[in-house]
Amino acid sequence: MIVTCDEREPVPPVGDRFGYLLKHARERMAALSAEALRPFGVSGREVAVLTVLATGSPPSQLEAAQRLALDRTTMVALIDGLEAKALVTRGPDPSDRRRNIVSLTAAGRSTLAAATRATDEAERAFLAPLETADRERFRRMLQAVVAGEAAGSDRT
Amino acid sequence: MIVTCDEREPVPPVGDRFGYLLKHARERMAALSAEALRPFGVSGREVAVLTVLATGSPPSQLEAAQRLALDRTTMVALIDGLEAKALVTRGPDPSDRRRNIVSLTAAGRSTLAAATRATDEAERAFLAPLETADRERFRRMLQAVVAGEAAGSDRT
DNA sequence: TATTGTTATACTCTATAACTATA
DNA sequence: TATAGTTATAGAGTATAACAATA
Numbered sequence: 524m525i526v527t528c529d530e531r532e533p534v535p536p537v538g539d540r541f542g543y544l545l546k547h548a549r550e551r552m553a554a555l556s557a558e559a560l561r562p563f564g565v566s567g568r569e570v571a572v573l574t575v576l577a578t579g580s581p582p583s584q585l586e587a588a589q590r591l592a593l594d595r596t597t598m599v600a601l602i603d604g605l606e607a608k609a610l611v612t613r614g615p616d617p618s619d620r621r622r623n624i625v626s627l628t629a630a631g632r633s634t635l636a637a638a639t640r641a642t643d644e645a646e647r648a649f650l651a652p653l654e655t656a657d658r659e660r661f662r663r664m665l666q667a668v669v670a671g672e673a674a675g676s677d678r679t
Numbered sequence: 680m681i682v683t684c685d686e687r688e689p690v691p692p693v694g695d696r697f698g699y700l701l702k703h704a705r706e707r708m709a710a711l712s713a714e715a716l717r718p719f720g721v722s723g724r725e726v727a728v729l730t731v732l733a734t735g736s737p738p739s740q741l742e743a744a745q746r747l748a749l750d751r752t753t754m755v756a757l758i759d760g761l762e763a764k765a766l767v768t769r770g771p772d773p774s775d776r777r778r779n780i781v782s783l784t785a786a787g788r789s790t791l792a793a794a795t796r797a798t799d800e801a802e803r804a805f806l807a808p809l810e811t812a813d814r815e816r817f818r819r820m821l822q823a824v825v826a827g828e829a830a831g832s833d834r835t
Numbered sequence: 836t837a838t839t840g841t842t843a844t845a846c847t848c849t850a851t852a853a854c855t856a857t858a
Numbered sequence: 859t860a861t862a863g864t865t866a867t868a869g870a871g872t873a874t875a876a877c878a879a880t881a
Contacts, residue, residue: 532792532795534730534733534734534791534792534795535730535795536730536734537727537730537731537734537746537747538822538825539818539822540727540730540798540802541708541802541805541806541818541821542705542708542709542712542723542727542798543727543747544818544821544822544825545701545704545705545708545821546705547748547825548701548821548824548825549698549701549702549705551824551825551827552697552698552701553698556698567698568871571693571696571698571699574690574691574692574693574696575693577690578690578692578693583839583840584839584840585838585839585840590693591693591699592703593872594872594873594874595839595840595841596840596841596842596872596873596874597871597872597873598840599840599841599842615880619838619839619880619881620839620879620880620881621838621839621840621879621880621881622838622839622840622880623839623840635690636688636690639688639690639691642696642698646696646697649697649824649827650697650824651827652823652824652826652827653820653823653824657820660816660820661817661820661824662695662697662700664809664813664816664817664820665697665700665701665704666694666695666700667808667809668704668707668805668806668808668809668817669694669700669703669704669707670808671707671805671807671808724848739862739863740862740863741861741862741863749849750849750850750851751862751863751864752849752850752851752863752864752865753848753849753850754863755863755864755865771857775857775858775861775862776856776857776858776862777856777857777858777861777862777863778857778861778862778863779862779863836881837880837881838879838880838881839878839879839880839881840877840878840879840880841876841877841878841879842875842876842877842878843874843875843876843877844873844874844875844876845872845873845874845875846871846872846873846874847870847871847872847873848869848870848871848872849868849869849870849871850867850868850869850870851866851867851868851869852865852866852867852868853864853865853866853867854863854864854865854866855862855863855864855865856861856862856863856864857860857861857862857863858859858860858861858862
């Protein structure tokens with residue numbers, strides 16, 4: 524009996540791989556939320572920053588970056604843009620003048636409120652293919668796998 | 680009774696939003712698979728291309744791009760890289776000389792086999808925070824929300 | 836010395852437009 | 859005309875290194 528070299532190991536379809544699935548799930552969510560946010564003139568990343576600024580006391584740029592797991596150099600440009608749109612103000616922390624305290628303006632708060640409603644709607648559209656009971660389960664599963672990161676590394 | 684303007688609408692924490700969760704879940708999967716693939720000298724995107732080339736009959740560059748929902752201009756550089764590593768060959772389709780048929784070399788096949796095992800391992804690490812029964816559920820949920828995309832648009 | 840914000844720079848991934856060769 | 863591949867280019871998003879101001 525001749526055994527040829529054609530015993531190829533089975534390769535799962537690319538559509539079964541988590542790398543592929545997460546990439547495309549994220550792209551879909553990003554497209555839905557970009558569309559939902561267009562009327563408000565802010566990007567999804569900017570809404571994330573506004574959200575962080577609205578949670579707890581106004582953080583420094585570095586703290587805001589850390590809460591989003593972004594680099595502090597990335598946060599500079601993000602705050603620049605939000606400041607240009609008059610949605611946030613920044614100024615030195617009196618108790619440590621190296622730090623910039625970033626605060627929402629009234630316009631920032633109302634934009635965030637509207638953007639949050641639009642994002643809720645985009646999330647509903649994103650989750651529509653799932654059964655109702657699965658939607659919160661899906662969120663918790665994502666939170667679990669993301670939390671795996673914090674556990675395993677010394678992320679900034 | 681005085682009602683001030685401080686009745687701020689509740690803003691959900693950024694860590695509850697699907698935009699944030701999908702971004703970081705993808706980053707974690709990408710980091711795990713980049714680490715797992717390092718010994719084989721290929722990126723996750725390159726493994727995805729090799730996987731597509733190994734599935735069904737050797738596709739043209741355009742077909743390979745479509746199966747991954749990538750632009751054909753993106754596929755050019757990807758194939759360039761794989762060809763430089765001698766993992767694929769490309770040449771005109773005799774029956775339509777506008778098209779390039781892309782095929783795996785023997786080295787491409789064995790690299791794919793090794794990379795597939797490494798990726799399986801990375802996926803196991805990624806899914807470790809979930810209970811066993813939830814891991815396949817999670818995959819199916821991702822497939823469902825990703826499929827929402829194909830249903831709703833005329834993607835290339 | 837160390838930390839925060841900043842700038843400059845570069846790299847990855849992606850998309851658009853225009854060109855070529857084929858059909 | 860239209861299609862497949864290619865090239866050049868530009869835009870996000872991110873990261874690194876170096877600098878100024880402050881601690």
